[in-house]
Amino acid sequence: MKFKPIYIYLGVFVVFVAAIVFFSNVTKESNKAGTIAEGAQMPDDDVHGGMRSRGNGDMPGKDNVMEDAKKKMDALKLEVEKNPNDTTKVREYADMLGVHNPEEAIKLYERIIKVDPRRTDILLQLTFTYYNTGNLDKATEYNNKVLSVDKNNLYAQYNVGGLAQAKGDNKKAVAIWKDIAKKYPKTEVAHIAEQAAKQLEQAK
Numbered sequence: 484m485k486f487k488p489i490y491i492y493l494g495v496f497v498v499f500v501a502a503i504v505f506f507s508n509v510t511k512e513s514n515k516a517g518t519i520a521e522g523a524q525m526p527d528d529d530v531h532g533g534m535r536s537r538g539n540g541d542m543p544g545k546d547n548v549m550e551d552a553k554k555k556m557d558a559l560k561l562e563v564e565k566n567p568n569d570t571t572k573v574r575e576y577a578d579m580l581g582v583h584n585p586e587e588a589i590k591l592y593e594r595i596i597k598v599d600p601r602r603t604d605i606l607l608q609l610t611f612t613y614y615n616t617g618n619l620d621k622a623t624e625y626n627n628k629v630l631s632v633d634k635n636n637l638y639a640q641y642n643v644g645g646l647a648q649a650k651g652d653n654k655k656a657v658a659i660w661k662d663i664a665k666k667y668p669k670t671e672v673a674h675i676a677e678q679a680a681k682q683l684e685q686a687k
Contacts, residue, residue: 555579563591570595574605585612601632603639610642619649637663637672644676648683657683 559576566572577591589612595605606629614622623646629639644659660676660683667673 552579567594568598570598574608577608581608581612585616588612600628603629603632603636606632607638610639614642614646614649619646622646637667637670641672641676644679653683656680 556576556579559572559579562569562572563576573591573595577588577595580591581588589609592605592609592612595602596609599605606625609625610622610629613619613625622642626639626642626646629636630643633639640663641660644656644663647653647659648656657680660680664673664677664680
C-alpha cells in the first residue's frame with residue numbers, strides 16, 4: 484500500500500489538528516503545521532511566552548526557540564518520571580514528543596488509555612500520530628475506537644474519509660465528506676469537509 488503524504492489535501496490535516504486542539508483540556512499548547520494563515524500570531528504558551536519582550540519584539544531566532552523548547556521538554560520529562568500517574572503531565576509531555584519522537588509519544592498516550600479507555604482526546608491523538616507516521620491500519624483502529632465511544636464525533640467521522648483517501652479510495656472519501664457537509668451544514672467540520680471534497684474532485 485502506498486501511503487499518500489498527509490499534506491496533499493489540506494482538509495485532512497486541518498481536522499486532525501483541530502480534533503487535537505478541540506479536545507485538549509490538559510494543555511494550552513498546540514503545534515500548527517502546514518500553511519500559516521495571514522496575520523497568525525505567535526502562540527501564547529510557556530515555550531513562547533516572554534519572547535516578545537526580547538529585543539525589539541521580533542520573532543526570536545531558531546536557536547532560542549529550540550533552547551526554550553528543550554528546557555520545557557526536560558522539565559516535563561522529570562515531572563513525568565516523578566509522577567508517572569499524572570496523566571495531565573504525561574499528555575503534555577507526549578504532545579511535545581510527538582513532533583520528533585512519535586514512537587515514544589505513542590507509548591505515553593497508550594499509557595493514558597490503559598487508565599481510561601474512553602478518553603476520546605487521547606484516542607484522537609493516537610489516530611493523528613499513527614496517521615502522520617504512515618501507519619494507516621493503527622490510525623484506523625484508534626479512530627474506530629473514538630466512534631465506538633462517541634458515534635457522533637464529527638472529527639472521527641471526518642477522519643474516516645481522510646483515511647479512505649490516504650488508502651486510495653477517493654470515491655469513498657468524497658462521499659463521506661459530502662455527507663458530513665450535508666448533515667451538519669453550520670459546523671466547522673462540515674465546512675472543511677466540503678472544501679476537502681472539492682479539492683479531491685478537482686484533482687481528478
